[in-house]
């Protein structure tokens with residue numbers, strides 16, 4: 001077991017070292033450009049007021065600005081928001097392509113409509129880094145200059161389920177309030193066609209079932225990642241099921257916060273809520289004991305990986321050293337954190353088991 005671990009650590013060190021070496025090439029390449037030559041990257045975002053995606057985009061802006069300064073203007077980023085309308089995003093793509101942008105980073109509005117975006121980019125020979133809203137695998141295979149950066153939805157769901165399992169083991173009476181041996185729950189779901197909603201809903205529940213918990217679903221509903229929509233749904237459920245609700249499982253933190261808003265409106269004390277994202281407000285709610293826990297996907301890491309891929313592709317530099325999977329994706333690491341401050345990573349547990 002020791003030996004295997006050693007290989008893993010050594011392997012990771014090689015990957016990091018390779019990444020560092022190529023990062024030097026990337027910088028050197030940009031510095032070698034004529035001052036008048038600018039490599040331009042367009043970042044297209046599905047809407048402006050999504051908390052989690054907004055956090056990633058803010059980081060891309062921050063890191064991008066730094067790089068723009070370091071490269072004395074030979075590198076530049078521009079941003080567009082699509083108001084949740086794929087036709088608007090398609091027009092924005094046309095605009096960037098007509099202005100000879102070198103790479104596009106696309107947070108699709110409709111992940112099932114990637115083919116149109118790919119067709120346009122391929123015709124103009126402009127590489128695309130999709131992020132957060134994952135195209136279907138067949139679309140990503142259509143061309144070799146397409147990649148996806150995102151978090152593994154299944155991993156986040158399993159970690160979310162384990163937050164509940166661990167909590168139940170520690171405090172069974174806090175979760176199974178009526179002591180009937182069954183956990184009565186409600187579930188807040190994200191957008192209907194988003195990969196994260198479908199997978200998180202399925203695997204969070206599956207993880208509870210696998211751990212031997214008996215469950216009863218009282219209700220569930222789609223709140224599209226949005227706090228106010230989740231607040232409205234939870235208020236309805238509180239009216240209908242009252243104290244029968246023992247657990248609220250949410251596909252993300254903003255909807256978990258919406259559930260907390262409803263609970264606070266009712267002046268009841270209830271904190272059996274789990275979320276995903278690790279947004280600043282989500283983490284605050286966990287720290288102050290208003291939620292059992294959340295799953296943190298580092299927005300800084302997310303932004304760095306997107307930019308790294310985009311910078312290299314804009315310069316035509318090798319992607320060696322980047323942790324690209326066979327499905328052409330790079331997955332951002334994540335961990336769970338609970339209100340007792342305990343942290344858990346699945347990746348490490350997998351290594352331990354080896």
Ligand code: GAL
Nearest residue numbers: 050052053133196225252277
């Ligand atoms: C999910 C995230 C949600 C929302 C969504 C937008 O990964 O958990 O909070 O940001 O992406 O695509």
